[in-house]
Amino acid sequence: MTPRTVAGIDVGGDRKGNHLVILRGTDVVCNLSGTTPEQMLEECRAFEVAAVGIDAPCRWRTGAAGRVAEKALAQRRIFSFATPARELALASKSGFYGWMFNGERVYDAFAAHFPLFSGGKRITGRVCFETFPHAITCAFLGTDVASAKQKGPQRRAILAREGIETAPLRSIDDVDAALCALAARYLLEGSVDTYGDESGGFIVVPKL
Template sequence: MTLATKHARDIAVAGIDVGGSKKGCHLVILRGREIAQVATSTDAAVLHAHCVAADVAVVGIDAPCQWGVEGAGRGAERERIACFATPTQARAEANTSGFYEWMFNGERVYRAFATSHPVLRTNRYEGAPASIETFPHAITCALLGRDAVSAKLKRVQRRHALAQLGFDVAQLRSIDDLDAALCAYTAQCLIDGRARAYGDANGGFIFVPA
């Protein structure tokens, strides 16, 4: 059965909130409004195995899908998305504070998914398994209809946004789980043709609910 003939509730999607090496990454797999799986791992290969086992179609990842370009940046980050500016790989490697550790972990996640779910390089879904970059803050803004949401209230606001969509948020025990679920929901929106793409093919796209 192809994705085109499957009912939306039968299509599995995933979201991954990328963290530092100590905290690891949080994974949420959705089928329709059902939260099918919640998991945590420091190993990108484990996350990939969960998604392959669940026959996930699209994976939304909260991490840059590529490094910045010196002097140019990324188009998606120059548009109306409030997020960290992605440095060049050389600048990230030269930084000794450890701040960019999560970006290197994100790179490992994309690499683990590359053969089965390559990064989507177009601004809309074309039916094949794919990974996409997304960003929980921008997702929440889109869902709540605001240009900005409160960092202090992000747990409450993100839980409320998911509950309003019909998800059982009691299964999502941390802000990282909530963020992973938001990323997975954006993957659903992409499949349904309800996602907006920021950026371009050269700098990589960031997707949020339309």
């Protein structure tokens, strides 16, 4: 049986840029950095990718309450950047939210060919979804072990444990994109935990 092809995208700000890793089984068949959303979509279509994990919020906060997905993960001591309302992000002078706007551009570019995951266990077509490397690391190692200070070796070790060759992954951004691709494989296999709701978007994490 031919292994299905999956992709992961590490979204960065304008300086760092985006990183794309495509996995076919355990093989890294594409590894690109500094690419536009449209270029990444072209590569994913060319390699017949089935699912794309994206390290960026898929929805902005609406109303006074935060996103359900982020709150649910925080209850499990898995913390992420709080996504603001879009108008607040636009009004910010710090430039911090630039990567979230870049993520928005990625989802917009992929939407027609990789519809956003809307919950449920059964994946019937191509899909993209939100995930993030720290949550993936916590799923594999536990929240008490996952460490920002050790993220390089810990995350490479997870990929190696899954049989993925890490030598082509030159930076932590490449590693993080590969972890997002790994989450996509788990989604296709139906082995994931999902957090959130349809209005605020879902965050998908491997379930071991």
